[in-house]
Amino acid sequence: MKSGILTILAMTSLAGCGGSSENETATTEPEILCLPAIQKYSQETAQNAGVYRGFLEIAAEESSDDAYAILTPSGRITVISSIGIVTGYFSDSVQVSGNVDLWSAETERTNYSLNGLFVARDSIQGYNLGIFDYQFHAQYQVPNEDICLAAVDATGSWSQTYDEVTTTLTIDADNTFTGSDSTGCVYAGSLNDPSVEGGVFEIEATVSNCIKSGIYKGAGSVLGVQPQTADLIFGVLWNEDRHIGLSLER
Numbered sequence: 001m002k003s004g005i006l007t008i009l010a011m012t013s014l015a016g017c018g019g020s021s022e023n024e025t026a027t028t029e030p031e032i033l034c035l036p037a038i039q040k041y042s043q044e045t046a047q048n049a050g051v052y053r054g055f056l057e058i059a060a061e062e063s064s065d066d067a068y069a070i071l072t073p074s075g076r077i078t079v080i081s082s083i084g085i086v087t088g089y090f091s092d093s094v095q096v097s098g099n100v101d102l103w104s105a106e107t108e109r110t111n112y113s114l115n116g117l118f119v120a121r122d123s124i125q126g127y128n129l130g131i132f133d134y135q136f137h138a139q140y141q142v143p144n145e146d147i148c149l150a151a152v153d154a155t156g157s158w159s160q161t162y163d164e165v166t167t168t169l170t171i172d173a174d175n176t177f178t179g180s181d182s183t184g185c186v187y188a189g190s191l192n193d194p195s196v197e198g199g200v201f202e203i204e205a206t207v208s209n210c211i212k213s214g215i216y217k218g219a220g221s222v223l224g225v226q227p228q229t230a231d232l233i234f235g236v237l238w239n240e241d242r243h244i245g246l247s248l249e250r
Helices: 002-009
Strands: 050-058 063-071 076-081 084-092 096-105 108-119 123-127 134-140 156-162 165-171 176-181 186-192 200-208 214-223 232-238 243-249
Touching (some): 050 076, 050 084, 050 123, 076 214, 076 232, 084 134, 084 232, 096 123, 165 186, 214 243
Antiparallel strands (some): 050 134, 063 076, 096 108, 108 123, 123 134, 165 176, 186 200, 200 214, 214 232, 232 243
């Protein structure tokens, strides 16, 4: 799941801004719905919401790999990498602080303090104090297109298959969702859209009827090459017992 998410993300619209041809016919600019968080909020934590791309390093394993981080306006953070998943909460005043879990497997986690800083509001450095068990560095990613849930039609069926388990979720017009997986788990919840650049949203979910049953919080992002054809929802759900990775495609 971890490496699959990273492969798909490399093919999406996070790379930068696209150009336009001089011969294109002038058209009326559409209303911008997905503002950079720094333009929408005055509170410092909220201003840093967005999708970041960089690397995660785990000192104990002497391993490092590419990573994506999702930060939400209320202070949720998840870092997605093939070598581990970070989930938790952050706040930003002069420096970044918070509390996170580093997951080495679906139900195996180590709790750490989160310390770090934002550099010029376009990159984040995060680590735990002391022996630096982990650290991540990432740059803010400006998407090619105006992508967020308010600007796309995300209604309909989304699915993923990982480790021979297929999960299918159906999103309604009000951004609530229901679904199930091939092991019998039943999903219900909502995607809470702050309409910020990068397609960031927060997730509230309940899973029932299986070993994963519980109440989850999460963070995610909707991506695509243009608003009309958003084709990937990625993110992580978590509680005290486990995390569930999301890499949902149309």
